[in-house]
Amino acid sequence: MEVEIKLRLPDAAAHRRLSAHLAPRLLRTYAQRNLFFDDAARTLAAAAALRVRLYDDRGAPARAVLALKRRPLIDAGVSRVEEPLDPALALACADDPARLAGLDSPIVRLVAAEYGVGGDATPFICLGGFRNSRAVYELEDEGGGLVLELDETRFDLGTSYELECETAEPERVKEVLERLLTVAGVPYEYSRTNKFACFLAGKLLP
Structure with missing residues (x-):
């Protein structure tokens, strides 16, 4: 690792x-804009960070990455899962975090399954960044x-x-x-x- x-x-x-x-x-x-998502109770924050990172090119988002960063099972480094995200969709999720739950995304499904975040009872909010x-x-x-x-x-x-x-x-x-x-x-x-x-x-x- x-x-x-x-x-x-x-x-x-x-x-x-x-x-x-x-x-x-x-x-x-390059310039980055980092946005973080959780539920209102900040369920993820104690163990993980769900992040959208936008990479700017001349002031406009050129690409975006959705990532889940969390502590690994052994005491070294940080475990990460990443996948590309359409920049326009990334900005839309910042304005309307509920759209994040609707993505066809392995990371979003993992967050729902392992942490119970992103469902109707625990909708995503954008914490800022x-x-x-x-x-x-x-x-x-x-x-x-x-x-x-x-x-x-x-x-x-x-x-x-x-x-x-x-x-x-x-x-x-x-x-x-x-x-x-x-x-x-x-x-x-x-x-x-x-x-x-x-x-x-x-x-x-x-």
Whole structure:
């Protein structure tokens, strides 16, 4: 199972410094809008996150993905199920969450079967969300290429900065990332919470 390593940067200055250091390795950048769905009792929130992510191209949604993120049975990483979603339909679900329950979607059926969310008694609501700017880099090291994602996440409550990398070799990659940030002169700490937890809490968590 791949583990997602997340390192929190303290401020915009650290983000700019790391962006400049990684600039020669940049693959692409894109803007994301993340929307979360649950029922009124927030049944899912304790164990999972049902998310619609829209990827913007020149200010308009170019594609969308429906995802269920939840803790796996073993204590490592995050289990995810994803499927593509028509961008126009994704926006329609944000305006009218009941449309989500009507999708011909394995994820929606899984949420109904395992969590009991999305039926007539527990209809979906949109909790809101946040926007994210992501820069994707490829870093070569002795163990092969790594894909790094540098995020600037804008919540209503403030902005956070984070470097992420998915890997099946977390201990080796931690050393690579620590060395990278030390050479770049960028302060950091390992994230103890994720973006969804910050969104739910209404404040920037460490």
